[in-house]
Amino acid sequence: MIMIRYILHRFMWAIITLWATITITFIIMHSIPGDPFAKEGTMTESMYENLQRYYNLDKPKIVQYVIYLKQVALLDFGPSIKSKTLTVNDYIEKGFPVSFHLGAQAMIIAIFFGLILGVIASLYRNRWPDYTSMIIAIIGISVPSFVLATLLINFLAVKWSFFPVATWKSWSHTVLPSIALAMMPLAYIARLMRTSMIEVLNQDYILTAKAKGLRKNAVIIKHAIRNALMPVVTVLGILTANVVTGSFVIEHIFGIPGIGEMFVKGIMNRDYPVILGSTVFYSAILIFLIFIVDVVYTWIDPRIKVTGASK
């Protein structure tokens, strides 16, 4: 019962957040100079006006805003202005599953290896496994993904041909982009987990667990890791949202038909419905993931309780 109330409560806030996002994006978008048809010189004046009218761009901004809100309420993000045939919904339907697949795979790699590296580093603090893990983490954070992607393609695909170079056809096509995309979150998780583990290992209850005669591994697995996970879970929502909604750079390098590329092209083309649509979509995913994170909190740490109170 509490859970249902909690979910309803969060849903209400999600709607309000989305509305705020739409409004702010709408204002910013229309304050950028230029419009979707400005550069197409061969267009006659009457064609231009017809197009403006067709897309409701001739109406006052406030009317456009209300029209858009109505559309979004029906989950229709409208037609793309640049594409003659596709709507924004089509874009998302086509692009998102690909981006999601790539992102999910990358996140699995990042979480799995990130946690392992972090735990190892904390257990061998200031010894070589720690230094090795942290060097990997520093590389992961500081080397841009396009450099890493290029290196991966050069060695694993071109020189040794373990994997295909680009495109998105079979599972083996997904390996390199997943690794390239995973490095940053992996490094982030590893560093956070190390810090968190070191802190937890100094806690009194770890000593209590040892005093019970538990084996070192049992102490680490049963008592340390779970308590150390909290800060990692906190950033996981945002990291996942980032990765799952597509990385423009990675998708571009590997020629992956994901949603990230659509987002960036939309902005460059002043394709208003695409910009708004992808922003709303991204926000919705982020809000959803943060909600998941909050639920996971209560599962990891019993001290945190779900209540109907405001966040």
Place this chain on the structure above:
Amino acid sequence: MKSLLEVKNLRIDFKTYGGEVHAVRGVNFEVKRGETIGIVGESGCGKSVTAKAIMKLLASPPAQYKEGSITYNGIDLIEASEREMERIRGNEISMIFQDPMTSLNPTSKVGMQIMESVLKHNQMTRKKAYNLALDTLKLVGIPQPEKRMEQYPHEFSGGMRQRAMIAMALVCQPKLLIADEPTTALDVTIQAQILELMKDIQKQSETAIILITHDLGVVAEICDRVVVMYAGKVVESGTVLEIFQKPKHPYTKGLLKSVPRFDMDKSVPLAPIIGSPPDLFSPPKGCSFYPRCDYAMKICMEHDPDLEDVGDGQITACWLQHPMAKAMNVKKVINAGGGRTNDNY
């Protein structure tokens, strides 16, 4: 009676960036079956280090066992393998820590934390382990134990948590219980309850207890014998009566004088031991207490006194107890009266 635990000339150093800290510098004491001994001394005198050393819970590095032996039931714990220690910890010797607020894992159910120990040390089904844990919770006086088993530590009050800690320590019926300031973090009424509980358990189970504390009231309450530590050394030990009624070491005397009493004249200020303990990076050559001692003599500065028997098992490390000093009936003292300052530090 055969002794259960014997600590002989234990020396422990900590390697730090600043140098070696000589935290424990030759500690001797023994614990007999079923008796309660109190280890008292001010903060930083090596009480907790000694306790953790017995359990081999000191992280090494930085801790190093330099010298001495800890013999439990004929087993030398310092030489014992990690496997052997895992068998002993929680099963033969268990420990209660100072702060019940932080000593329980916040993300694990209290019942589970108690059962864990049982399951580790006994070939037992979960059901049996559960029942044993439940009985132990009853034993330590936790009401509604069935409900409490399923709760998390944050749902317990401070006193209840310490009871749960005690249950956790006792569930395998250890022969020795080390309680490292078990009542320091609790308020006074709860302190009394916990001490009462420990006394009861002692009577029922014949578990020997090492009680580490700086509270002399607690010692008087439940201990059979007392070990007084100062700057990493034992300076005096004896039965409770001996220590409280005829203390020999000036430090013990000072400690007793600094305890407030009900029958005290309120206009007389408490008599603290002026000064602070020596820096254990470089402990003084002679007696470590001489800079703060009212009765310090020249020899105290130069030579460290050995522990000597002053009758009936009461032992003390003080030159005043030396036959020569006694013979001369020493009255003249260097640090007497106004000279008792902190200039040396």
